[in-house]
Amino acid sequence: METAEHARAAHSHQRAKKAIKARYRSAAPQGEGPWNDTIAHMLEHRSVRAYKSDALPDGALERIVAAAQSAATSSNMQTWSVVAVADPERKARLAKIAGNQKHILQCPVLLVWIADHSRIRALGESAGAPVEGLDYFESFLVAAVDTALAAQNAVVAAESLGLGAVYIGALRNNPEAVAAELALPRGAAAMFGLCLGYADPAGASDVKPRLPQTSVFHCEQYDPGRTTSEALAAYDADMQAFQSEQGMAPAPWTTTALARFRNAQSLNGRDRLKAAFRALGFAMK
Ligand SMILES: Cc1cc2nc3c(=O)[nH]c(=O)nc-3n(C[C@H](O)[C@H](O)[C@H](O)COP(=O)(O)O)c2cc1C
16 A cells, blocks of 8 residues: 555656646756646646647536636626637637638637626616726726736636647737627727647647746746846757757747837737727726
């Protein structure tokens, strides 16, 4: 009995070590810590950009949405909604908005995650009650945060079912067109999409390394000194190794990060988002 337990503990220790190493490569933190299947699943996450055409099992979407609705939500206001798009023609139109990303065409279902004030606006209207608080930036942020928390719960649930997923922020290239395509009411706007489906093993990707924990994890007070130039250089090297392994052109993360935020143009048209969301009913005062 004790031997079986020891074997289990040793196996779990090995699995943890391997997963931490995959996530952090040269910056893998040493030391022990608790480990279980939930953490193991989360550490094994990788975005999936190649899908088989197989449909999701019956009832899977409903379970995934139940997991999403189980996320914490600011003041229990639940200011988000999700639209599942499986119609190939509608997916194709959404893919076009999102820069023709082929995985949107391939995946059997695209979930579009919506920051949604429309339910509470409608409630205010039918109750004859003002809902002026919705007009402030804080309320937009609450909806955006709630939407992201719900979506990430959905990703964890989907991955636990053996499905793959990739977020599609590029739907924000044209929020007005997405709103028209999905018949969104006033006060509702797509924050991002999420491709779901079974990964095509031919296009399998690996676990992408992250910044060292020392850079993102602070105790008591933030210490910018924890992000050293040596740590960034090591991360650049780890990312380049990862990209080479995946058959991608190696590009240092620091170069990519600086290019991503260089100027308004580097946001690929998304520098106008405040105006777009205002037009969709988020005043953001
Ligand atoms: C909000 C959000 C939007 C994203 N948008 C896209 C996208 O439009 N297309 C894409 O291929 N990946 C997209 N991604 C996936 C990221 O590129 C990916 O999560 C990141 O490179 C880390 O890789 P990993 O998920 O495999 O660990 C997005 C991720 C997030 C969180």
